[in-house]
Amino acid sequence: MSDLFVTLRINGTDHALSLDPRVTLLDALREHLHFTGTKKGCDQGQCGACTVLVNGRRINSCLTLAVMHEGDEIQTIEGLGTPEHLHPMQQAFLERDGYQCGYCTPGQIMSAVAVLDEIERGVPSHVTHDIGAPPPLSDEEVRERMSGNLCRCSAYPNIIAAIRDVSGGAA
Amino acid sequence: MKAFSYDRAGSVNEALQLAARPDAKFIAGGTNLLDLMKLGIEAPVHLVDINRLGLDTIEPTAEGGLRIGALVRNADLAADMRIRRDYAVLARALVSGASGQLRNKATTAGNLLQRTRCPYFYNTDMPCNKRRPGSGCAAIGGLSHNLGVLGISDACIATHPSDMAVALRVLDATVEIAGARGAARTVPMADFHRLPGETPHLETALREGEMIVAVTLPPPMGGTQIYRKVRERASYAFATVSVALVAREGRIERVAFGGLAPKPWRVDANGSAGEVADAALAGARPTPDNGYKLDLARRTLAAALADAVRLEAGR
Numbered sequence: 001m002s003d004l005f006v007t008l009r010i011n012g013t014d015h016a017l018s019l020d021p022r023v024t025l026l027d028a029l030r031e032h033l034h035f036t037g038t039k040k041g042c043d044q045g046q047c048g049a050c051t052v053l054v055n056g057r058r059i060n061s062c063l064t065l066a067v068m069h070e071g072d073e074i075q076t077i078e079g080l081g082t083p084e085h086l087h088p089m090q091q092a093f094l095e096r097d098g099y100q101c102g103y104c105t106p107g108q109i110m111s112a113v114a115v116l117d118e119i120e121r122g123v124p125s126h127v128t129h130d131i132g133a134p135p136p137l138s139d140e141e142v143r144e145r146m147s148g149n150l151c152r153c154s155a156y157p158n159i160i161a162a163i164r165d166v167s168g169g170a171a
Numbered sequence: 172m173k174a175f176s177y178d179r180a181g182s183v184n185e186a187l188q189l190a191a192r193p194d195a196k197f198i199a200g201g202t203n204l205l206d207l208m209k210l211g212i213e214a215p216v217h218l219v220d221i222n223r224l225g226l227d228t229i230e231p232t233a234e235g236g237l238r239i240g241a242l243v244r245n246a247d248l249a250a251d252m253r254i255r256r257d258y259a260v261l262a263r264a265l266v267s268g269a270s271g272q273l274r275n276k277a278t279t280a281g282n283l284l285q286r287t288r289c290p291y292f293y294n295t296d297m298p299c300n301k302r303r304p305g306s307g308c309a310a311i312g313g314l315s316h317n318l319g320v321l322g323i324s325d326a327c328i329a330t331h332p333s334d335m336a337v338a339l340r341v342l343d344a345t346v347e348i349a350g351a352r353g354a355a356r357t358v359p360m361a362d363f364h365r366l367p368g369e370t371p372h373l374e375t376a377l378r379e380g381e382m383i384v385a386v387t388l389p390p391p392m393g394g395t396q397i398y399r400k401v402r403e404r405a406s407y408a409f410a411t412v413s414v415a416l417v418a419r420e421g422r423i424e425r426v427a428f429g430g431l432a433p434k435p436w437r438v439d440a441n442g443s444a445g446e447v448a449d450a451a452l453a454g455a456r457p458t459p460d461n462g463y464k465l466d467l468a469r470r471t472l473a474a475a476l477a478d479a480v481r482l483e484a485g486r
């Protein structure tokens with residue numbers, strides 16, 4: 001079937017594309033627009049390597065179609081910081097050694113930024129003991145909320161430490 | 172993935188018109204449908220995007236309950252203060268499912284309609300009556316440690332994977348459905364999911380081309396509400412067994428199980444946790460692989476009741 005025209009707004013810039021409707025947001029980013037910071041791990045929503053922010057909320061870009069995102073604000077790791085001006089979360093991952101091979105890292109960082117925002121907005125999690133109260137900013141909360149991002153190198157302790165540095169808490 | 176046409180519907184009516192074509196499907200969050208389309212297990216010819224219909228609000232009803240739009244995201248439903256205060260079992264069930272990323276996309280309707288996680292349903296090289304009617308069931312006599320023990324049939328022993336649905340069942344929610352030929356209808360959660368019988372490919376009361384527009388909760392029933400989920404890792408896994416419980420003064424008032432059956436398994440029994448478990452599991456038909464679920468269900472119910480007692484004592 002024929003391609004569709006779609007304009008994707010990525011990191012504040014519009015990109016006009018003609019796409020087969022089957023193209024996922026992940027493949028549009030990587031293969032069509034060469035934003036290769038966003039990674040493909042499982043392509044099934046199981047690993048989190050493809051995490052991006054859409055209208056400020058984290059999603060798995062492998063389980064959504066690009067044509068569904070006309071008009072949305074999409075943010076990738078490339079839009080978070082630059083090598084000269086790292087985002088505080090990127091800086092913290094560097095300082096805490098929050099990775100080994102680095103493949104999962106862009107997804108981890110995008111997710112981590114969203115996790116702190118979700119806690120701030122009061123979104124509960126599975127480990128929120130009092131579901132009616134605002135969730136605390138704790139290691140336990142951060143760990144649970146990061147469970148959608150797998151790390152084959154198992155850099156988990158340092159990832160949590162990095163996120164806690166940015167959140168101003170103890171690791 | 173098979174090619175398909177894509178349309179973004181602007182209204183419920185337009186969506187229903189577009190879905191009246193043969194082999195059309197709605198796409199909401201896409202987190203289950205696209206996964207299955209990549210594997211060729213679902214192959215719609217037309218996709219109708221229903222994300223921009225404005226069905227994403229939670230409104231009070233005249234009866235004192237809440238009407239949840241079909242497109243309300245699982246994360247937003249779990250975060251809603253009314254849900255957290257008055258329907259805690261639902262908030263708890265929602266946050267026990269999937270991951271933060273997935274809950275931001277997954278919708279109320281899509282969650283109800285998600286398909287089983289039976290490994291043979293996912294493996295297109297294997298026989299599966301649900302995926303290919305009449306082809307047989309590879310799970311019976313195969314690896315079945317995660318499959319069902321209640322409500323199953325000789326054609327299919329799969330479970331329904333949703334956590335949210337178990338909570339909606341215990342709360343006696345109703346599903347509001349719209350069809351191309353006008354009249355909307357409502358189906359209680361009790362009747363929404365079907366048992367497999369001879370036709371495991373027919374999973375719900377939804378008819379071809381029909382759309383879920385909302386799920387309605389009756390007025391809050393109070394009590395102490397617990398959702399306890401046992402899974403193979405601490406987070407981000409489907410339920411092996413789960414219990415949605417409403418208790419009052421240390422006694423079980425309502426209970427439903429997840430992970431045991433092709434639909435949320437409500438038990439109409441009261442008494443001690445042991446007595447309720449006996450009643451629930453009386454007709455169980457475990458395979459050689461999944462008999463452990465009977466003991467686990469028993470212990471999970473006892474633990475959920477203990478959680479409730481602890482919560483009540485802390486108030």
Ligand SMILES: Cc1cc2nc3c(=O)[nH]c(=O)nc-3n(C[C@H](O)[C@H](O)[C@H](O)COP(=O)(O)OP(=O)(O)OC[C@H]3O[C@@H](n4cnc5c(N)ncnc54)[C@H](O)[C@@H]3O)c2cc1C
Pocket residue numbers: 044045046196197198199200201202203204205206221241267268269270273276277278279280281282283284285332333334335381382383384407408409410
């Ligand atoms: C890695 C992973 C882990 C998961 N873990 C859990 C878990 O632990 N617990 C759990 O409960 N779930 C879990 N899920 C499943 C997840 O909850 C579902 O994928 C999600 O709820 C589906 O919602 P959706 O809006 O994305 O549906 P979609 O994928 O958009 O749609 C699913 C089906 O519903 C139909 N549909 C959607 N909306 C409507 C409507 N309004 N009317 C009629 N038909 C409609 C579609 O046509 C499709 O057939 C997991 C998923 C993944 C990928």
Ligand code: SF4
Pocket residue numbers: 287289290291292298299300301302307308309310311318326327328329371
């Ligand atoms: S249990 Fe059901 S879903 Fe699994 S292989 Fe058998 S028929 Fe298919």
Ligand code: FES
Pocket residue numbers: 039040041042043044045046047048049050051060061062063
């Ligand atoms: S690539 Fe999207 S979750 Fe793994």
Ligand code: FES
Pocket residue numbers: 098099100101102103104105150151152153154155
């Ligand atoms: S750093 Fe290698 S996968 Fe996480």
